[in-house]
Amino acid sequence: MGRGKIEIKRIENANNRVVTFSKRRNGLVKKAKEITVLCDAKVALIVFASNGKMTDYCCPSMDLGAMLDQYQKLSGKKLWDAKHENLSNEIDRIKKENDSLQLELRHLKGEDIQSLNLKNLLAVEHAIENGLDKVRDHQMEYLMTKRRNEKMLAEENRQLSFQLQQQEMAIASNARGMMMRDQDGQFGYRVQPIQPNLQEKIMSLVID
Numbered sequence: 001m002g003r004g005k006i007e008i009k010r011i012e013n014a015n016n017r018v019v020t021f022s023k024r025r026n027g028l029v030k031k032a033k034e035i036t037v038l039c040d041a042k043v044a045l046i047v048f049a050s051n052g053k054m055t056d057y058c059c060p061s062m063d064l065g066a067m068l069d070q071y072q073k074l075s076g077k078k079l080w081d082a083k084h085e086n087l088s089n090e091i092d093r094i095k096k097e098n099d100s101l102q103l104e105l106r107h108l109k110g111e112d113i114q115s116l117n118l119k120n121l122l123a124v125e126h127a128i129e130n131g132l133d134k135v136r137d138h139q140m141e142y143l144m145t146k147r148r149n150e151k152m153l154a155e156e157n158r159q160l161s162f163q164l165q166q167q168e169m170a171i172a173s174n175a176r177g178m179m180m181r182d183q184d185g186q187f188g189y190r191v192q193p194i195q196p197n198l199q200e201k202i203m204s205l206v207i208d
Contacts, residue, residue, distance in 0.1 A: 017050075025055055032057050042067065 011017040025047055032045045036059040044067040045057040058064045072079045080088070106112045107124050108131070116124065 021049060025049075029055065029057050032059075036060075044068075 011020055028045060028047065032043045035041050036043045041059070042062050043057070043059045044062075044064055045055075047055045049055070056064070058067060062070075068079055071077075103112065107116065107120075108128060113121065113124065
């Protein structure tokens, strides 16, 4: 006996609604994967639950962005405004420019040059020679600056050494002066008479 026909309408019971959503969402993702493998179809699926949670699937052969771009072209519907289109074009331009610079850098390193013609090879050679000239000029400037700095440091060191020598000489001179003053003080003390009344005693003896 077959199942009865289910009326398609909103499920009022919240718990039943969540359970039904989970089952049918999983069934949709499963079917999307199956049709991708069985029929070699390009499938993208985006599902938003009532609570805002998103579930998505995209076939391995194409990313979602490319899928949406193809949809926009084939359906004629505008998914992106002019601002986003300009941004996308700018990103593409930067990517191409970066690829070109990376290729040019490899050429300057001597890599991937087999496909270059004579004109391109001469251009690469000219760029390398210009680069070498700039490197040599910068190297010479660096060496000259280094020598000037070394000369300045040597002169400063010489002046500091001279000032230090002058200070040492002044300190030594002051030390000698202090020593001489100390010696003079000691000699003056020694010439003091040991018996200050000796002369008076001699005079008294003479008179007697």
